[in-house]
Amino acid sequence: MSLTSILFTVFFYLAVSLCLVGVTLKVIQYASTPVPLKIPTAPAPLTKFGVILRMMREVFLFSSLFKASKWTWLFGWLFHWALVLLFIRHLPYFWPGETPEILRQTESLRYAAFPLIFGLSGLLARRFFVDRVRYISAPSDYLLLILLILIALTGALMTFAQFYPDMGKVYAFAEGLITFDWSELPSGGIFLAHIFMVFVLIAIFPISKILHAPGVFFSPTLNQVDDARKKRHISDWAFDKEKNSKGG
Amino acid sequence: MAAILGAEVDEEGYLLNIGDWSKEIALAMAAEDEIELTPEHWEVINFLKEYFEEYDFAPAVRVLTKAIAKRLGNDKGNSRYLYSLFPYGPAKQGCRFAGLPKPTGCV
Amino acid sequence: MEKFDTPKLETYLKTPALKSDVMTGSGPFKANADMQKSLGFPGKKVDNWQQVAIEKMGETISKYRSLPVFLDACVKCGACADKCHYFLGTGDPKNMPVARQDLFRSVYRRHFTFAGKYFPKLVGAKEFDESMLDDWYNYFHQCSECRRCSVYCPYGIDTAEITMAAREVMNAIGVGQKYCNQILGKVKKIGNNLGMPEPALRDTLLDLEEEIEEDTGVAVKLPLDHQGAEILLITPSADFFAEPHIDGLIGYAKVFHQSGDSWTLSSYASEGANFGMFIGNYDIMREGALRIRKAALDLGVKRIIVGECGHAWRVAYSFWNTLTGIGDGATDEYALQLQNQLNQNYPQPQHIIEYTYDLIQKGRLTFDKSKNDHRTVTFHDSCNVARGSNMGGIENGQFILPREVIKAACNHFVDMSEGTIKASTFCCGGGGGLLTDDLLELRVKGALPRMQALKQSEEKGGVNTLAALCAICKSQFSKVLPYYDFDPFMVVSVHQLVSEALVLDGENSQQESKAL
Ligand code: SF4
Ligand code: SF4
Numbered sequence: 001m002s003l004t005s006i007l008f009t010v011f012f013y014l015a016v017s018l019c020l021v022g023v024t025l026k027v028i029q030y031a032s033t034p035v036p037l038k039i040p041t042a043p044a045p046l047t048k049f050g051v052i053l054r055m056m057r058e059v060f061l062f063s064s065l066f067k068a069s070k071w072t073w074l075f076g077w078l079f080h081w082a083l084v085l086l087f088i089r090h091l092p093y094f095w096p097g098e099t100p101e102i103l104r105q106t107e108s109l110r111y112a113a114f115p116l117i118f119g120l121s122g123l124l125a126r127r128f129f130v131d132r133v134r135y136i137s138a139p140s141d142y143l144l145l146i147l148l149i150l151i152a153l154t155g156a157l158m159t160f161a162q163f164y165p166d167m168g169k170v171y172a173f174a175e176g177l178i179t180f181d182w183s184e185l186p187s188g189g190i191f192l193a194h195i196f197m198v199f200v201l202i203a204i205f206p207i208s209k210i211l212h213a214p215g216v217f218f219s220p221t222l223n224q225v226d227d228a229r230k231k232r233h234i235s236d237w238a239f240d241k242e243k244n245s246k247g248g
Numbered sequence: 249m250a251a252i253l254g255a256e257v258d259e260e261g262y263l264l265n266i267g268d269w270s271k272e273i274a275l276a277m278a279a280e281d282e283i284e285l286t287p288e289h290w291e292v293i294n295f296l297k298e299y300f301e302e303y304d305f306a307p308a309v310r311v312l313t314k315a316i317a318k319r320l321g322n323d324k325g326n327s328r329y330l331y332s333l334f335p336y337g338p339a340k341q342g343c344r345f346a347g348l349p350k351p352t353g354c355v
Numbered sequence: 356m357e358k359f360d361t362p363k364l365e366t367y368l369k370t371p372a373l374k375s376d377v378m379t380g381s382g383p384f385k386a387n388a389d390m391q392k393s394l395g396f397p398g399k400k401v402d403n404w405q406q407v408a409i410e411k412m413g414e415t416i417s418k419y420r421s422l423p424v425f426l427d428a429c430v431k432c433g434a435c436a437d438k439c440h441y442f443l444g445t446g447d448p449k450n451m452p453v454a455r456q457d458l459f460r461s462v463y464r465r466h467f468t469f470a471g472k473y474f475p476k477l478v479g480a481k482e483f484d485e486s487m488l489d490d491w492y493n494y495f496h497q498c499s500e501c502r503r504c505s506v507y508c509p510y511g512i513d514t515a516e517i518t519m520a521a522r523e524v525m526n527a528i529g530v531g532q533k534y535c536n537q538i539l540g541k542v543k544k545i546g547n548n549l550g551m552p553e554p555a556l557r558d559t560l561l562d563l564e565e566e567i568e569e570d571t572g573v574a575v576k577l578p579l580d581h582q583g584a585e586i587l588l589i590t591p592s593a594d595f596f597a598e599p600h601i602d603g604l605i606g607y608a609k610v611f612h613q614s615g616d617s618w619t620l621s622s623y624a625s626e627g628a629n630f631g632m633f634i635g636n637y638d639i640m641r642e643g644a645l646r647i648r649k650a651a652l653d654l655g656v657k658r659i660i661v662g663e664c665g666h667a668w669r670v671a672y673s674f675w676n677t678l679t680g681i682g683d684g685a686t687d688e689y690a691l692q693l694q695n696q697l698n699q700n701y702p703q704p705q706h707i708i709e710y711t712y713d714l715i716q717k718g719r720l721t722f723d724k725s726k727n728d729h730r731t732v733t734f735h736d737s738c739n740v741a742r743g744s745n746m747g748g749i750e751n752g753q754f755i756l757p758r759e760v761i762k763a764a765c766n767h768f769v770d771m772s773e774g775t776i777k778a779s780t781f782c783c784g785g786g787g788g789l790l791t792d793d794l795l796e797l798r799v800k801g802a803l804p805r806m807q808a809l810k811q812s813e814e815k816g817g818v819n820t821l822a823a824l825c826a827i828c829k830s831q832f833s834k835v836l837p838y839y840d841f842d843p844f845m846v847v848s849v850h851q852l853v854s855e856a857l858v859l860d861g862e863n864s865q866q867e868s869k870a871l
Contacts, residue, residue, distance in 0.1 A: 026427070033420040036637060038673045041505040041513060042742040042778035046750060058509065067779075068434035068507035076432065076509075126433070131373050133433035135448045136457065138479030140470070141431050207469045208478075212510055215428030220421050221511035226745055228673045229702045232684030237418060238637065238677065242687040259384050260792065303555040308596045311562050327598045328844060337834075339597070340792070352538050353548030354628055354664070354790060354826035355597040 005173075005185040008195065012177055015203035022206025023214060030218040034235035044226035051225050058222060072126065079119030079148075085112035086155070093174035113156040120149045144208065147197055154194035165191040252276055262343070262350045266300075269347030277345050281336070289333055289345075291319050296346040306343050306351055359796040361838040362444060368807045370437045371446035378447040382493040383793045386531035393540040394639060397529030404528040405483050409466050411527040412459075412520075415635075416467065421516045426463045428510045429453060435504040435512070440782050441497050444800035449494045452504035452514040458490050459517050488530070495521040496532055497797055499787035500633065500666075501738035506778055518787070519635025526634060534791035535630050539639060546646065547592035547626035553579075556622055559595050567605060573859045575612040577604070581619035583655050586611070588620055588707070589647055589671070590662025591627045593826035600829055603663050603848025609857050610711050610850070613720055618660075624650035627667035628826065632674075633788035640670065644678040648693055651681075657698040660705050663848055665737035665786065665825030671704045672744040702748065708824065709746050711853060712756045715763045722856040724766045730820040731767040732852065733812050734758055735805065735832075736780035737825035751777070757849055761822055764856040769816035775808035783823070785831030798831060799838045806839040813841075821846045 001009075045051045057063040062080075066073045089109040092099045124145045127137045157163050169186035176183040185192070204210070217223065250257050253276050255268035261277065263269060274293060278285045285293075295315050299307040307315070309327055317325020330338035339351050388398030401407055416422045435452040437443065442450040449455060457479065464471030464480035471480030481487060500515035525531065541550035551559075560577040567575045578584065588611075594604040611618045624647045631640030651659055659681065661671045676682040680690025682703045697703050714720045734757060746752040754777045762768050775781050784801030812818040821836075823829050823846060832846040 030420060030424055033416075033423060034418060035420045036418065037677055039421065039513065039516070039743070041502055041511055043751060044745065046745070046748070050750075058511075062509055064507055064511070065432070065434050065509040068438065068509075069432075072432055072434055123432075130433065132370075132436040132448070132451060133431070135373060136431050136433060136436065136451065136453050138431070139476065140474075140478045143477075209428070209430045212428040212430050215424050216510045218420060218424045219428070219511040220424070221505050221513050226673075228676050229682050229704075229748075232676050232680060232682065234677050234685075235418075241638075241641070242680075242685070242690075303552065303558065305549075305551050305555040307555075308559045308562075308601065309598045310566070310601045311559055314562065314566070331843070351549060351596065352534070352541065353550075353596070354591055354593040355549070355600075355830050 001182065001184055004192070005182070008185055008192070008199075009177065009182050011196075011199050015199040019202045019205045023211075026206055026211060027214050027218075030215070034237060035220045035224075035233075036235040036238050038224055038226070038228040038233050039220050040224040040226045041221040044224075046226050048225055051223055054222060055217070058216065071122070075119040075122030075126070077119075078115040079123065082112040082114075082116035082119060085109045086116060093171055094178050096175050096179050110159050113152055113159065116152045117149065117156065120145055120152060124149065140208065144210075147201060151194060151197045151201065154190050154197070157190055158194065163188070163190050252280075260344075260350060263347045266347050266349075269297075273347065274345045281341065283334075285345075286333075288320060288324070292316060292330065292333060292338060292342050293346045295319070296342055296348060300346070300348050306339060306348050309339055312338060312342075359799070361799055362803050364803075364807055364810050364839060368443065368804055371443065373448045374446035375448055378441075378445045378450060378493075378497060378797065379490075380493055381489070382496050382532075383789075383791055384533040385492075386533045386536035390533065390536045390540050391526075391529060391531050393543060394526070394531075394536055394636075396526045396531055396536075400529045404488075404530075407528050408483055408488075408524050409462075411524045412463065413467065415520045415523060416463070419516070419520065421513065422520055425456070425510070425512045425516060426460050427468075429456065429460070429512055430509075432509065435508050435514070438504050438507050439498075439514075440501070440503070440784060440804045441499070441797065441801045444784070444803035445797070447497075449490065450497055452498075452508075452512075455494055455498055456512070456514055456517045458487070458494060459521050462487065488525075491521055492525060492530060495525070496789065496794070497801075499738070499782045499785065499789050499801070501782035501786055502742040503738065503779070503782065506742065515787070519632070521635075522633070522788075523635035526636065531634075532788065534793075535634050535788040539630050539634070542626055542630070542643060542646075546623055547595075548628050548630070549592045549596055551592060551595060551625065553622040553625075556595055556620075556625060560620070563601070563605060563608070567608065571859055571862045573612070573862050575605075575608050575859070577608050578617075578619045580622050580654065581617070584617045584619035585656065586616055586618035586658045586660050587624075587647075587651050587654055587656040588618055588660050588662060589624060589627045589667070589704070590620070590707075591664035591667055591826035592625055593628075593664075593830060594662055595625070597826070597830055599833070599844070599847050599851060600663075600826055602851035602854060603824075603829075604850075606848060606850025606852075606854030606857070607662060607707055609854050609859060610707075610714065610720070613857065613859060614710075614714055619654060619656070621647075621650035621654060623653070627662055627664045627671075629667060629670045630788060632666055632670055640674065641678045644670065644675050644681075647675075648679040648681060648689060652689065652693055652696065655696065657696070658701055658705065659697070659703055660707055660710055662707050663824040663826065663850060665739035665827060666743075668706055669739040669743035672706070675704060706746050706756075708756050708760055708849065711760050711850070712747065715760065720763075721858040722764050722853075723858050724764060724856050726856045727765040727852055728767070730765060730852070731769060731817045732761055732765050732820045732822050733769050733771050733809070733816070733818045734761055734776075734849075735771075735783065735821055735823045735828055736776050737823060737828050738780060738782050738786055740824065741778060741780045754778075757822075757824055761849060761852055764852045767817075769812055769818055771808040771812045775804065781805045781808065783825075783828040783831040784835060786825075786827050790827050790831055795834075799835050802831070802835045802839070806835070806841070809841065810839070819845055820852075822849050822852060823847075824849045 505513035
């Protein structure tokens with residue numbers, strides 16, 4: 001295998017490991033940190049089922065964001081859903097052996113690249129042109145968007161502007177990563193740039209704000225049932241205080 | 249520490265020691281707030297002081313308005329009137345002029 | 356005396372252009388050594404304050420899940436940026452909720468995250484230096500912990516949680532706020548925020564009894580420390596002292612009188628407010644709640660009812676059961692004793708609005724609504740009730756019940772426009788420990804969005820009465836309404852409206868006989 005292929009292969013595993021280990025650690029941290037008080041925010045559901053509905057509305061529809069800002073919602077929602085579709089669109093590359101029928105039907109999902117680029121550009125434009133958003137943006141906030149846009153652009157160039165790499169090699173390389181049966185990368189700068197940036201994105205997941213993805217499920221304002229009067233809610237460290245309670 | 253006529257006050261202008269109070273201090277405080285103390289003002293200030301003497305606390309605004317109604321007539325026993333005397337609030341501004349501590353809390 | 360301009364009310368609420376640092380300053384008065392020490396905080400800023408602060412940050416982050424999640428998850432989308440009344444009123448960018456959080460987050464990143472330790476510039480991580488501490492003190496005392504921002508954030512990020520943590524950290528290094536800490540000291544010593552001693556309270560209540568009897572001819576009582584009463588009423592001490600609060604207290608008394616349930620106030624627990632929440636201190640908040648538990652046990656009551664106070668109701672509804680086991684499920688001796696003592700057929704605690712609403716539903720209260728015909732009423736949803744609690748145990752009950760109570764007592768009710776009420780309600784501008792004269796400019800400017808909505812309802816709906824059910828809201832409005840050319844006396848307690856329209860048994864014949 002060429003040195004480039006080796007480096008990319010190693011980088012892939014490195015990035016995925018960093019991501020998995022990092023996110024796992026973060027999730028463990030969130031899960032093991034106590035929630036001493038009931039702090040659901042309005043409109044607070046009174047039942048578990050209500051919480052599930054609320055979470056689905058937030059995760060699938062971005063309902064709070066919709067209330068807050070229609071433009072940010074439009075850009076953000078398009079971008080996230082396009083990303084999901086394009087993720088599915090990439091699964092066939094990695095599928096070991098015969099690609100299942102259903103995944104072969106994903107060809108047309110490639111058009112999601114356009115809403116993706118549209119959404120990301122909109123978000124980037126907001127960072128530049130809306131003074132409030134500019135004020136709160138750190139360099140990393142711009143860079144993350146630019147990284148995503150470049151990933152989308154390189155992908156779109158290959159797909160729609162005929163800068164195809166050798167597709168057989170792409171399949172072999174991607175499949176090889178999954179089956180540990182490594183093979184040579186196809187040549188082509190655009191392709192290499194594309195996957196390099198994707199690997200970077202994977203690697204920085206646990207040390208960046210992409211942590212909002214697991215974070216949202218741990219948000220106590222969103223995931224708590226509003227039933228404090230009915231059911232006692234108490235954390236371990238608070239419970240310890242009661243052992244020497246004197247009635248007030 | 250700031251002071252008024254030699255008497256120490258806190259950062260909000262309330263006397264630190266109620267014993268330091270004198271009419272001159274009340275007049276000086278009022279002058280700072282651009283208020284001229286009329287007999288009605290004094291009636292309020294005196295009641296505040298008397299009540300404080302007894303209860304170690306400033307009277308509730310309602311108690312004050314009723315006392316003022318008794319002393320100055322019913323038409324003056326309401327907080328609208330007291331606010332016209334003490335635009336910063338009869339409790340807060342009144343207490344300051346009377347040398348009492350500032351009422352705290354959600355008031 | 357003021358050195359600031361009151362903002363103009365436009366025809367609609369505008370998002371201001373950024374005016375960097377217009378609200379910069381030294382913040383509200385700081386607590387002196389005595390006030391600090393009475394709460395167990397260092398008397399003055401400790402020498403190694405940076406180290407202590409970072410340690411305290413680490414501790415809070417490990418004790419409250421909201422903190423690591425909120426600090427990590429924010430994507431800087433800016434959705435919350437224009438939702439804070441203090442930003443809308445001042446234009447200072449550091450009053451955008453996300454920017455306020457960033458004061459905390461930048462230090463968190465520097466000391467607690469990989470990216471911030473090794474690439475501080477890249478991710479906006481900052482050292483906790485003097486100027487950062489100044490910004491903390493200043494801007495974490497420009498947040499009323501109203502939680503409006505949390506409603507709009509896609510991850511529910513609640514800036515109030517960050518503000519509470521920041522105040523907790525500052526107290527731990529000896530930098531506390533005078534207003535909150537002085538008051539908490541008084542609660543500890545005397546039992547209420549005012550520092551009102553028992554004799555003054557007793558005298559005030561007697562005065563009110565006299566007044567009601569003069570007005571109505573009916574001997575409505577306001578019992579204090581009445582052993583064996585059915586109901587313990589816990590209300591903000593402002594209800595004993597301030598206007599228009601006290602008319603609300605009269606309203607509660609009349610409702611209890613009509614219902615026939617025996618009730619009492621407590622001189623030991625003469626405070627519903629709990630500023631422990633404002634400074635983010637669990638132990639102090641718990642102490643306040645334990646006072647109430649003790650009073651309930653000592654007086655042998657069967658029910659606990661909370662008067663009109665916004666954050667008191669949040670603490671009571673959402674936290675009491677956790678802090679003291681007032682409702683159900685606790686296992687320590689006193690909690691068990693209380694659980695046995697309380698009548699579990701009712702939710703514990705209940706809000707006075709829930710109580711009155713129930714009586715109305717059962718047809719046990721009669722109103723002469725025409726008594727309120729000179730009023731066109733609108734209702735200000737208090738933040739802590741709207742976004743931190745519930746009433747009636749039904750979805751959105753905290754919005755429905757108060758309005759139903761008002762409508763039962765008044766013929767003319769108009770809501771302010773959507774987006775400024777209910778879950779989206781705008782803070783009065785004085786909550787969260789900011790109701791102090793040294794923050795008057797902030798309070799006036801922060802009231803802008805509410806005043807805007809009020810003005811609209813005045814112009815379109817002829818509103819002349821603003822009903823509220825929070826002691827802070829009532830005091831704040833009384834103070835700031837004139838700055839916007841409203842009558843300060845237009846603000847009333849919800850239970851004042853009840854009081855004015857409620858027909859007391861025996862009242863009519865009395866008045867008629869007077870007339871004869
Ligand atoms: S909690 Fe309220 S005051 Fe604080 S930042 Fe959020 S909106 Fe502003
Ligand atoms: S809305 Fe939430 S995620 Fe967006 S900037 Fe504000 S706090 Fe951050």
